[in-house]
Amino acid sequence: SQKIEQNSEALNIQEGKTATLTCNYTNYSPAYLQWYRQDPGRGPVFLLLIRENEKEKRKERLKVTFDTTLKQSLFHITASQPADSATYLCALDRGGYNKLIFGAGTRLAVHP
């Protein structure tokens, strides 16, 4: 069955550093992959989408890579700020109609 793995342990980094989060998947070849941010007590918020034929996507301080051979996506936040502290979820297209399967998420804590 399809499986998505994200770092289960929280990632703690110092303000100003680059945070790198990993999303690995098996038994599937998604047409695209998305990253969402979730704050405590709130619903996920969409950040970026990257398609299977794209290697890299950027948006302001965010960068996402997608390696379909390794079946892995990396999510980078450069010049991190305490306000970036949240849980980050990766989600894979399950085929048609926006249907997604989500990873468990990685909690990021950026310390001043």
Add this chain to the structure above:
Amino acid sequence: DARVTQTPRHKVTEMGQEVTMRCQPILGHNTVFWYRQTMMQGLELLAYFRNRAPLDDSGMPKDRFSAEMPDATLATLKIQPSEPRDSAVYFCASGLPVGDNEQFFGPGTRLTVL
């Protein structure tokens, strides 16, 4: 600014009671999703609709859960009878299957079944 709304935000009920959760998708969005989030299972898709028609509810326990869209501005998720294992946060999301296929999530309904 357009948002997905959900009611109630919190619900505490006793085992065996019926629970109905409501969602108002963003006007113009033609896909609506129901998710359940728990610490153990993460975010799981329960059901989704396109143009008000149910396309997939394979993630939902059929014997007790039902999802409907009586009209384009309202989606409902009903649990009857509720059980303690249904305790979770239930999210509704809506979207358009174009561009980045972004899903817009509501604030969730936190359900506790005693």
